[in-house]
Amino acid sequence: MNMLVDGEWRTDTYQATNEEGAFERGETTFRNWIAGSDVPEHIDAEPDERFEAEAGRYHLYVSYACPWAHRTLLVRALMGLEDAIDVSVVDPWRGDDGWQFTPEKEGCTPDKLHGSDYLRELYVEADPDATCRVTVPVLWDTKEETIVNNESREIIRMLTTGFREVGERDVDLAPESKQEEIDEIITEIYEPINNGVYRAGFATKQEPYEEAVTELFDALDHWNEVLADQRFLAGDKLTEADICMFTTLIRFDHVYHTHFMCNVQYIHQYEHLWPYLRDMYQQPGVADTVDIDHIKEHYYTTHPDVTPHGIIAKGPDIDFAAPHDRERLTNAATNPL
Numbered sequence: 001m002n003m004l005v006d007g008e009w010r011t012d013t014y015q016a017t018n019e020e021g022a023f024e025r026g027e028t029t030f031r032n033w034i035a036g037s038d039v040p041e042h043i044d045a046e047p048d049e050r051f052e053a054e055a056g057r058y059h060l061y062v063s064y065a066c067p068w069a070h071r072t073l074l075v076r077a078l079m080g081l082e083d084a085i086d087v088s089v090v091d092p093w094r095g096d097d098g099w100q101f102t103p104e105k106e107g108c109t110p111d112k113l114h115g116s117d118y119l120r121e122l123y124v125e126a127d128p129d130a131t132c133r134v135t136v137p138v139l140w141d142t143k144e145e146t147i148v149n150n151e152s153r154e155i156i157r158m159l160t161t162g163f164r165e166v167g168e169r170d171v172d173l174a175p176e177s178k179q180e181e182i183d184e185i186i187t188e189i190y191e192p193i194n195n196g197v198y199r200a201g202f203a204t205k206q207e208p209y210e211e212a213v214t215e216l217f218d219a220l221d222h223w224n225e226v227l228a229d230q231r232f233l234a235g236d237k238l239t240e241a242d243i244c245m246f247t248t249l250i251r252f253d254h255v256y257h258t259h260f261m262c263n264v265q266y267i268h269q270y271e272h273l274w275p276y277l278r279d280m281y282q283q284p285g286v287a288d289t290v291d292i293d294h295i296k297e298h299y300y301t302t303h304p305d306v307t308p309h310g311i312i313a314k315g316p317d318i319d320f321a322a323p324h325d326r327e328r329l330t331n332a333a334t335n336p337l
């Protein structure tokens with residue numbers, strides 16, 4: 001795999017699986033916090049006065065294919081931050097040179113700020129000696145000309161809490177009174193579900209694959225039951241926890257099921273997860289953040305170890321826009337947002 005080492009692009013360094021054949025995700029490197037945002041207890045950081053929350057100042061670099069970047073697009077859409085934070089979209093295909101900008105391709109944009117060819121150029125601009133993977137999402141600050149943060153879980157908390165006054169819609173995706181519960185859920189679903197699909201798909205031995213798949217479907221069964229009686233993961237309101245669940249579920253039937261061999265069951269076969277997924281998809285602005293073509297192209301063509309011929313699987317034909325009837329789980333007066 002490829003990464004930056006002392007600011008140089010190297011294609012011979014990074015091993016994604018360990019000796020036991022299990023996938024190991026690397027740590028992200030830029031971890032500044034927007035001024036005035038709420039830093040969760042498990043994170044050792046302080047809001048930084050250099051980074052004031054302001055409309056027009058910050059920029060997101062994303063891939064529509066990436067579930068981590070998708071979290072940031074969802075928060076941006078649900079809070080009405082589209083005019084305050086602009087977005088550049090990379091090519092869904094990632095080759096030896098890493099993420100690249102190919103504005104001529106459907107759904108992609110140029111690097112609107114710098115006109116770069118590759119995302120790694122931004123990382124080097126932010127830190128000429130950077131030693132790290134070059135990942136999306138990236139929250140870029142046009143004032144300090146640097147990367148604020150490239151860890152999705154942290155970026156969404158900075159947007160939901162630091163940008164409350166900036167968003168055009170009065171939506172609180174991480175109310176203070178709920179943050180502990182939301183953080184617990186996000187942590188609980190990360191290893192078996194969000195990262196679990198990757199652990200299954202990238203395993204190079206039977207045992208770690210089976211361990212990952214078993215944990216994944218146990219966790220999906222568990223949350224399917226939870227969602228029998230409540231509309232969202234933390235109760236009646238849609239929160240960051242649902243955003244973190246959504247970006248894995250929306251990719252599941254089209255890619256994780258087949259490409260990553262998470263094929264015990266489709267999401268559309270679950271009694272409650274499937275209507276829950278449709279409920280989320282039908283919230284205002286959400287459908288516009290979902291690009292199934294980018295998602296499929298990315299996974300099936302970018303992992304030659306997994307799908308060497310780069311053939312994009314055709315199905316399944318499912319309708320995220322079909323009625324879900326989950327309003328019945330809440331009081332009629334409760335707005336989900």
Ligand SMILES: N[C@@H](CCC(=O)N[C@@H](CS)C(=O)NCC(=O)O)C(=O)O
Nearest residue numbers: 066068133134135136137150151152
């Ligand atoms: N922990 C990071 C993970 C981000 C991540 O791994 N993004 C993938 C795309 S889905 C990426 O950019 N991978 C490129 C690489 O690892 O070289 C986050 O949540 O933001």
